[in-house]
Amino acid sequence: MNTFILVQGARMRDVLVGAAFQAQDAAELMVSGVRYGVSRPLNGIKAQERMEEMASRGAAEREKAQRRAAATLDAAITAIATSAVVNKMVDAQVQRILRPLVRDILDDVLALLEKEPDRVQSLMRGQRDTMVDELVGRIRSGAAAGDDAVDRITTRVLRRDA
Structure with missing residues (x-):
């Protein structure tokens, strides 16, 4: 065959x-x-x-x-x-x-956290503050856009020039 x-x-x-x-x-x-x-x-x-x-x-x-x-x-x-x-x-x-590399890096990070917890905690606080600032900025820009939309609708309803 x-x-x-x-x-x-x-x-x-x-x-x-x-x-x-x-x-x-x-x-x-x-x-x-x-x-x-x-x-x-x-x-x-x-x-x-x-x-x-x-x-x-x-x-x-x-x-x-x-x-x-x-x-x-x-x-x-x-x-x-x-x-x-x-x-x-x-x-x-x-x-x-990749798996052994990630395991080694994670071991290093955990060892550093164990040795210097204040250093890592300050880094995490900084990240948290940055995320909060970004979220607040997005909320502000959304609110401003909403205010503009309400103003346009109000102007149309009341038929007056802005």
């Missing part, structure tokens, strides 16, 4: 290489046909106009193919990034590197 799969895989590789060469031959024939067709006027359209039309279409098709390729690449990257294998690799690295 495995020998059949290997032979079939090698054969498939030959088929793909053959297909690539056939595509090259077809492209060469197309270029020859375009050169021949452009050299002859068709329905009163000059060769230069036909070349411009083909160039415009070629540019549009190239851009379309690039967008398709980009979308396909994005989908492939997303599929790889969200695959179970990648998740397992990331989890293994986190377990191997």
Whole structure:
């Protein structure tokens, strides 16, 4: 069974290489046909106009193919990034590197807290004060915006100019 799969895989590789060469031959024939067709006027359209039309279409098709390729690449990257294998690799690295690092840092912080509790407490008080100041600032700005809205509504209701 495995020998059949290997032979079939090698054969498939030959088929793909053959297909690539056939595509090259077809492209060469197309270029020859375009050169021949452009050299002859068709329905009163000059060769230069036909070349411009083909160039415009070629540019549009190239851009379309690039967008398709980009979308396909994005989908492939997303599929790889969200695959179970990648998740397992990331989890293994986190377990191997990050968890011991966090444990060591946490041990250092706890040791520092044990040795110098006043230093850490002052740091925490400073953080608390900063958070309180930020919250009060947000409340003030919200109240000011509310006052402005009430003033506008009152002015409209009473129909007087501010």
